[in-house]
Amino acid sequence: MVSALGGALDSFWQACREGRSGLRENPAASPLPVATIAPAAEFTGKIQDFGPLDDVKKKAIRKGSKLMAREIQMGVAAAQLALESAQTRDFYPSRRFGVSFASDFVVTTPQELTDAVAACRVSKEGVSSLDLNEWPLKGLTKMTPLWQLKYLTNMSASHITIYNALYGPAYDVTNREASFGAALAEAVETIKRGAADAMIVGATGTRLQSYRFVDAYKYGEISEEALRANGGNGVVPCRPFDARRCGSIPGEGAAALVIESVDSARERGATIYAEVLGGVYRASIRHASDLGGVGRSLASNRDSLREAYATSLRAIVAKFGLRPEEIGHINAAARGDANLDAAEALALRDVFGDACDSIPVVSLSGHIGNPGAGCGAIQTVASILALENDELFPTLGYEEPDESFRVNVSREGGVKPGASFLKLCGNTLGQTSAVYLRKYVG
Numbered sequence: 001m002v003s004a005l006g007g008a009l010d011s012f013w014q015a016c017r018e019g020r021s022g023l024r025e026n027p028a029a030s031p032l033p034v035a036t037i038a039p040a041a042e043f044t045g046k047i048q049d050f051g052p053l054d055d056v057k058k059k060a061i062r063k064g065s066k067l068m069a070r071e072i073q074m075g076v077a078a079a080q081l082a083l084e085s086a087q088t089r090d091f092y093p094s095r096r097f098g099v100s101f102a103s104d105f106v107v108t109t110p111q112e113l114t115d116a117v118a119a120c121r122v123s124k125e126g127v128s129s130l131d132l133n134e135w136p137l138k139g140l141t142k143m144t145p146l147w148q149l150k151y152l153t154n155m156s157a158s159h160i161t162i163y164n165a166l167y168g169p170a171y172d173v174t175n176r177e178a179s180f181g182a183a184l185a186e187a188v189e190t191i192k193r194g195a196a197d198a199m200i201v202g203a204t205g206t207r208l209q210s211y212r213f214v215d216a217y218k219y220g221e222i223s224e225e226a227l228r229a230n231g232g233n234g235v236v237p238c239r240p241f242d243a244r245r246c247g248s249i250p251g252e253g254a255a256a257l258v259i260e261s262v263d264s265a266r267e268r269g270a271t272i273y274a275e276v277l278g279g280v281y282r283a284s285i286r287h288a289s290d291l292g293g294v295g296r297s298l299a300s301n302r303d304s305l306r307e308a309y310a311t312s313l314r315a316i317v318a319k320f321g322l323r324p325e326e327i328g329h330i331n332a333a334a335r336g337d338a339n340l341d342a343a344e345a346l347a348l349r350d351v352f353g354d355a356c357d358s359i360p361v362v363s364l365s366g367h368i369g370n371p372g373a374g375c376g377a378i379q380t381v382a383s384i385l386a387l388e389n390d391e392l393f394p395t396l397g398y399e400e401p402d403e404s405f406r407v408n409v410s411r412e413g414g415v416k417p418g419a420s421f422l423k424l425c426g427n428t429l430g431q432t433s434a435v436y437l438r439k440y441v442g
Contacts, residue, residue, distance in 0.1 A: 001255035002049075002074040002204075003378050004038040004368045007081065013385045015367065016393035017413055022368050023235050023249055032213050036226045036236040038251030038369025039208060045073045051081040060163055067149045068159065069106050074254035074374070075156035075204030076163075083164060086258035088198050091268050098168030098196040100187035101157040101256075102179030102203035104372045107211040108151050116142040156204055168196040177333060178281065179203050180376030181312075181425040181433025185279030187259055192278075197264060202256030205372025212372065213250055219428045221337055221370070223247030238370075239397040240334035240363035241341050241409050248335040251369030255377035262440075272440045274384045279435030280315040284308035304430055305343030306350070312432040313351040316422065320436055324355030328418015328438075329392060329410070331383040333426045335365035335375070336397065344424060345405040360410040360417070366396025376425040380435070386417040387439045 001007050004022025005015040015022070026037045043049055047062045061080075065073055079101070083089060088097070116139040122131045149155065154172035161170055169190050173183040180203035187199040207216050216222050224246045226236040239245040265272050284307040316322065330348065334341040349356050364379045371378065386392050392415040399411070420438035 001078050001253065001378055001381055002040045002043045003253040003255070003371070004040055004251055006042050009385065013389065016364070016382050016385070017389070017391060019394045019396055019413060021366060021396055022251070023238065025235050031210055032208065032250070034213075034222060034226045034250060036223070036249050037208055038249055038371070040074065040253050043074060043077065045070060050077045051084045053080070057163055064159055064163070067146055068155065069150045070209070071103065071106060071204045071206045071252065071254070072150070072155050072159070074252065075101060075103065075202060075256070076159045078202050078204065078254040078256040079156070079160045079200050080163070082200060082202070082256040082258050086270065088258055088260065088268075088270075089164065091264070092197045094165045095167045096197040097166045098170055098187070098190060098199045099157045099160050099166055100171040100173065100183045100190070100199055100201045101160065102173040102175070102183040102373050102377070103153050103156055104176055104179070104205045104212065105174055106151045106153050106155070107209060108147070110210060112144065112147055116140065160200060166200070168199070175281070175431045175433075176373055176427040176429065177370070177375055178425045178427050178431040178433045179373040180380065181279050181423065181435045182281035184257070184276065184435050185281055185433065188276055188278040191259065191261060198258060198260040200256055200258055202254060203373045203377035204254035205374035206252035207250030207370055207372050208252045216248070216250060221248050221428060223249055223336060237397045238336045238366045240332070240336050240365045240395060241345060241402065241407060242336070242398050243400040243402040245336040245338060245341055248337055248365065249369035251371040253368060253371035253374040253378050255374065255381050257377075257381070274387055274437045275440045277320055277436045277438065279433060280312055280319060281433040282308065282311040282315055283432070284311055284430045302339045302343050305339055305426070305428070306346045308430040308432045309344050309347035309424065309426055310350045312424070312434040313347060316434040316436055317351065322436065324352050324359060326420060327359055327422055328420045329360040329362060329383070329386070331379050331421055331423045332361050332363045333375075333424045334363040335370045337428075340426065340428065342402065342405055344426065345407040348407060349405065356406065357408055359408055360392060360415050361407050362392055362410050363395050363398070364393070366398070376423065376433070380423050380437070383417070383421045383423060384437065387419070387421070390416065392417045
């Protein structure tokens with residue numbers, strides 16, 4: 001993985017269980033008007049970040065990384081590290097190994113456009129403006145060749161398949177924070193129906209790129225407290241499920257898993273971290289007129305978001321015939337958002353009723369902020385490690401319960417994770433996903 005808590009599994013897990021946060025004070029030189037961020041500070045984008053590589057692959061990735069936005073670099077790095085760890089490459093034929101990779105929509109940077117826009121500026125009577133009629137001859141010619149390839153959402157999957165000669169099914173999922181659950185669910189079904197023997201599944205995202213930050217701010221996702229504190233007042237915490245929550249902390253990161261059938265994993269003597277049963281993806285979208293007019297998020301109110309989460313929960317319960325006592329813990333999407341956190345908690349109560357009082361719920365947002373589409377993948381890894389270590393990590397930032405809902409938030413370390421978990425993913429547009437994993441018993 002690539003995260004605000006680093007990428008090595010051992011050190012990442014230690015940071016999680018000890019309640020260490022990857023949130024940092026935003027440098028004064030940053031263009032983002034927010035005091036606190038969760039950067040993947042260890043990730044430089046240099047070739048050493050992509051793990052052990054032979055000379056041919058090293059040369060290809062070093063060259064290709066010049067055509068990758070930072071979040072695509074993070075995604076490719078996480079995938080390469082996962083493939084190296086899994087040691088599956090020589091076991092499966094190329095055409096039986098696929099990719100299912102998720103991302104946010106990937107946005108160009110202002111710097112890519114500066115020279116081109118400047119070339120199209122005209123001044124008339126002392127007023128400067130942009131003349132788009134000049135764009136074909138003066139603006140476009142100033143753009144870096146192949147610049148668009150850096151920002152296509154399918155480029156993570158594309159680079160991964162090319163560098164590793166993976167010719168099986170390939171999917172690109174772009175549903176913001178709901179992406180990873182959908183990508184993992186699709187990958188599981190691909191193996192189950194016999195279309196592939198193994199899949200690399202992952203997600204990458206950022207809220208630290210300027211346009212992605214603006215987009216998150218537009219939908220009211222950024223912590224208002226962090227915005228007010230901009231100016232050297234220290235690190236502002238993220239408060240998932242807490243009564244004082246006021247928004248998420250922007251972050252970045254990526255993670256990837258290799259999945260295969262249990263029979264094949266046994267045959268090749270693989271290290272099995274967990275068994276993934278599968279997942280679901282759902283959406284609950286209401287017309288803008290129902291929410292107060294065009295221009296607002298299509299799922300900006302609590303009731304619509306609650307419906308979205310409940311729809312995915314009911315679908316996964318029905319798919320696997322789950323009983324509440326079969327769920328060891330729930331890894332929530334909660335990231336300190338006033339509406340999303342409440343909607344998720346209320347949906348859990350809608351589906352599981354009073355059983356919610358006995359199912360531990362955790363959120364990793366206090367540790368890693370909100371890395372956009374990458375959050376679901378990183379959080380899933382955290383819960384897999386919790387199963388392996390038989391211990392839940394604490395939910396950082398949760399101190400004062402919200403009296404408008406009841407959920408069993410695990411705020412202290414040492415709580416037992418059970419033998420399975422549900423991972424919920426969701427975004428402000430009413431898209432949600434859920435996956436169910438359990439501890440592997442040979």
